[in-house]
Amino acid sequence: MKVKHDMRNFEKSIRQEIALELVFFLIRRLADEDDELSEVQPDAVPQEVRAWLQSTFTRQLATTRRKADEKPKFRSVAHAIRAGIFVDRIYRRVSNSALMQFPPEVVKVLKTLDEWSFDVFALAEAGNSQPVKYLGYDLLNRYGMIHKFKVPPAILEVFLNKIEEGYCRFRNPYHNNLHAADVAQTVHHVLCQTGLMHWLTDLEIFATLLAALIHDYEHTGTTNNFHVKSGSDTALLYNDRAVLENHHLSAAFRVLKDDECNVLQNLTRDEFRELRSLVIDMVLATDMSFHFQQIKNMRNLLTLGDPQVDKSKALALVLHCCDISHPAKKWNIHHRWTMLLLEEFFRQGDLEHELGLDFSPLCDRKTTLVAESQIGFIEFIVEPSMAVCADMLEIVLAPIAPPLTCKSTPSTAKEDEPGSESGRSLSVTEPTIHEDVESPKNYSDDKRSRFIIKKPWITCLAENKKIWKEQAIRDAEAREAAQEKTDSEDVENVTATTKD
Numbered sequence: 001m002k003v004k005h006d007m008r009n010f011e012k013s014i015r016q017e018i019a020l021e022l023v024f025f026l027i028r029r030l031a032d033e034d035d036e037l038s039e040v041q042p043d044a045v046p047q048e049v050r051a052w053l054q055s056t057f058t059r060q061l062a063t064t065r066r067k068a069d070e071k072p073k074f075r076s077v078a079h080a081i082r083a084g085i086f087v088d089r090i091y092r093r094v095s096n097s098a099l100m101q102f103p104p105e106v107v108k109v110l111k112t113l114d115e116w117s118f119d120v121f122a123l124a125e126a127g128n129s130q131p132v133k134y135l136g137y138d139l140l141n142r143y144g145m146i147h148k149f150k151v152p153p154a155i156l157e158v159f160l161n162k163i164e165e166g167y168c169r170f171r172n173p174y175h176n177n178l179h180a181a182d183v184a185q186t187v188h189h190v191l192c193q194t195g196l197m198h199w200l201t202d203l204e205i206f207a208t209l210l211a212a213l214i215h216d217y218e219h220t221g222t223t224n225n226f227h228v229k230s231g232s233d234t235a236l237l238y239n240d241r242a243v244l245e246n247h248h249l250s251a252a253f254r255v256l257k258d259d260e261c262n263v264l265q266n267l268t269r270d271e272f273r274e275l276r277s278l279v280i281d282m283v284l285a286t287d288m289s290f291h292f293q294q295i296k297n298m299r300n301l302l303t304l305g306d307p308q309v310d311k312s313k314a315l316a317l318v319l320h321c322c323d324i325s326h327p328a329k330k331w332n333i334h335h336r337w338t339m340l341l342l343e344e345f346f347r348q349g350d351l352e353h354e355l356g357l358d359f360s361p362l363c364d365r366k367t368t369l370v371a372e373s374q375i376g377f378i379e380f381i382v383e384p385s386m387a388v389c390a391d392m393l394e395i396v397l398a399p400i401a402p403p404l405t406c407k408s409t410p411s412t413a414k415e416d417e418p419g420s421e422s423g424r425s426l427s428v429t430e431p432t433i434h435e436d437v438e439s440p441k442n443y444s445d446d447k448r449s450r451f452i453i454k455k456p457w458i459t460c461l462a463e464n465k466k467i468w469k470e471q472a473i474r475d476a477e478a479r480e481a482a483q484e485k486t487d488s489e490d491v492e493n494v495t496a497t498t499k500d
Ligand SMILES: Nc1nc2c(ncn2[C@@H]2O[C@H](COP(=O)(O)O)[C@@H](O)[C@H]2O)c(=O)[nH]1
Pocket: 056, 175, 215, 216, 286, 288, 323, 324, 326, 327, 337, 338, 341, 362, 373, 374, 377
């Protein structure tokens, strides 16, 4: 019986191997000869992880993107600093009486909002499980959006409540209001700690924060592939293309149609159109099947002598990186997110089993190799994405960077509590300039001064990968021990049967 079982497993793995090789061949032919996935050595990762990589992160080329934006207008931050002004949107005052009140525990957590490994779980705990409401409100006020775009504070509160509710609709372990708040906070970190905000107009900042807040609105807790293979209504509606992302956008813009929730009501027609277009581009680019193409396109662009980076493409890459950034946060936070995501995947696997569908990769709770898959995710997806994004930021921000290495700008956020009368301002850490260092590999041959951003994610990624690798070894040993136990039990059973 065991021999039969082994034969079946062997045949199955041969079939999977052949299918996998065929898929790899087709991917190379159909998509790109040299895209990131084809660079992944077939033996470097377990088969299950490869299957997941290809099912989640590849597809044929996406449809044509909209034409490049106008050449970006650079503003000299150095000049602004010298003049003692830190662009007028940094500090806005909104009448205290109109502002939403924040519980003191929320205020305390929000004091750490600028940190790379901000603890969104602590915010949810402090804020009655409403992190989107508090964080969304605070961010939009910090960047002066409420003032600049005349967002009625009461409407903003209703809008954020509605968005928060939508995130909670399917009670997902991972794709919920905490994930939305987490991604928005990470986007904020990039905006303010790298200086990206100074490359952007107010409208572009508003669009970026809004895109982050709504990017997984009404997520069903199941993947695009699941929607397609189960023939869900949403898959039918969007013809199997970026099913979830189309839904997040469409449903969120529908919320904005309601007067009670319309935070965009005081935008001009042109402003609305521009913001909508940016938000759509950003959220559609969070579809993981676009990942390799997106990374490759940006990497190729950055190799050009004087790359002109389209703002919408730059912002889409930033949002995508923030969306997959938890493996680059401190271990405790990353581990918590991993367990939540895996539980969501496993629930999908349970559903697939009930529906008689094949398990999607990483969705079978009995066989999934968690540590191995996380190593694969970090090495093949997160690290390359963060690297390209950082290179892109260093290139686009170089022309507006201050000429000298600056110390951190004193943060007034510490004194100005959210919802307090004094309003609030942004703390912006100035990135550093390293003089006379080599330009990024492959990007340019000339040796000149280079603008460098801080990259707190690098140490976290290395540390997390190390922990997963240790875990993978322990898991493999445990599996081996369990297999040996099963084998010896089988032998005992056979012996007992023979005696009978
Ligand atoms: N195997 C893992 N996949 C991950 C992890 N974190 C994120 N992801 C994948 O990325 C997308 C993110 O897009 P979203 O808009 O759905 O949030 C997610 O769906 C996963 O496919 C991880 O830790 N491990």
